[in-house]
Amino acid sequence: MGIMSNKEAILIRELRDTTAQWVKGDGPFNHIVISTRMRLARNLKGIPFPCKANNEQLEQVLIQSEKLLKNNKHFCDFKIIKINDLTDLDIQFLVEKRLISITLAKLNYPNRAFIYKPDEVISIMVNEEDHFRIQCLLPGFQLEKVWDMVNWYDDQIMNEIEYAFNENEGFLTSCPTNVGTGLRASIMLHLPGLLALNKINDLMANISEMGYAVRGFYGEGTDFLGNLFQVSNQITLGFSEEEIIERLKTIGKKLIEEEEKAREELMVHSKQKIEDQIMRAYGILTNAKIISTAEAIDLLSKIRFGLELGILTKIGYDTINRLMLIIQSGYLQLLKSRKMDENERDMTRAKLIQELLD
């Protein structure tokens, strides 16, 4: 990692303290759907994809994106962070804040960059697996709005830059799993009711039959920590963007409906038990002195459930969403501006949670 330039340091500090639009948590169906996200994979015509591009060609991609920011009025308030100028901790923080992908963090290409609007709704990863990954992220369940936005920005870029595209395979991407529309649309849902009643497996089987995938939020191997589920399309070729989105909408609606039913059932048959769990979680989070990430995520999910059911009223979705992010080890260390061992992190985490919940 290079030595962090002053400019990058300032931008990272800003991002550390600002609240992304989606974190405010005020979108439609926010009692179940946390956020809606879409990304478009795009490559520049005539330049090999990052895995086969040399340094000069990757620099060309970066220069093109910098030109876009400079010359196009729709991008004038966007900022750019050069990934190669960041420390490992800064990069980890960007991943944890849901701003960049693990792929962008891990690939060792030179000239990687992250371009974003300060509200963090629209951003572009440069020289990831593809030259551009244009992303849009909003709170709640609002597929059409997210599509309109990401599509509009994609059009603006296309006015300036020619993409790799052909009539057969559509927008050409490095991995054939993204080719065609290059669109990955996803929704993140909080489904404690379905999980408590053990009803999630059948629904998940249906979803994968439709060509959509279900993942946890905190990455591979974390199962469904925090009762969080991400549903996204797997098929990108042979269906229009509208069809892909419409299907995801159907899946989302079905999951919302089923989760609502599950919650009703739980409130009829085990109201006391649920209330007890929620209040206990609140008790631990507001009093514990040492807490691990996994425990915090689990208890925060219970508190979120309390908000969603109207049992807890003094806390907002924005607080829970912010907590969900800052309890992660990279974010935590960045907030305190120093490296910490696990023990110190667990203590700092407990303290931070109390400050925000009080």
Add this chain to the structure above:
Amino acid sequence: MLCQICKKNKATITIVKVIELNKTELHVCSECAHYLLGNSISSFSFSQYNINEILDNLLSAFAQYDKVDNIVSKKNIMTCPKCNMTYNEFVQSGRLGCGNCYEYFRKQLNPLLGRLHGHSQHIGKVPLAIKERFVRLKRLKEIKDELQRAILKEEYEKAAQLRDMIIAEEKRLKNGNNE
């Protein structure tokens, strides 16, 4: 051992199919393997098996295929002339090197795209600049298909009309390219 399919050539490839706990092995020659990998796997129903499972089977089959193929002939390594990506490299990394790879490896990629997406033809957003040309090419293909049908039905008058339409359309496309 002789190929279990054609029973003519020597079997050089073993295709292992693992679905849940059932493992089946098939010993085939490289020609039949090509046919199998291109066709039979795409008939798997998506509702019965998940995509990852199919992909895993496929990759293991491809890996087997490539190992043997490498030994048999090192001469036939296809290399994209634009980015120097070899097909073997793609099989190993799962990533293509440039936009041209899609054209250069189309024959090999099409069955794979079919298995991944169920389709190999893009429907959806088209950059404005390309849209017009795209529509024309599609129309041209339709007329050509119609011509084939007309010839088979021995409707020669109609065929002649369609042929003229194709010539005119191709001319327009060519002019469009030069602009």
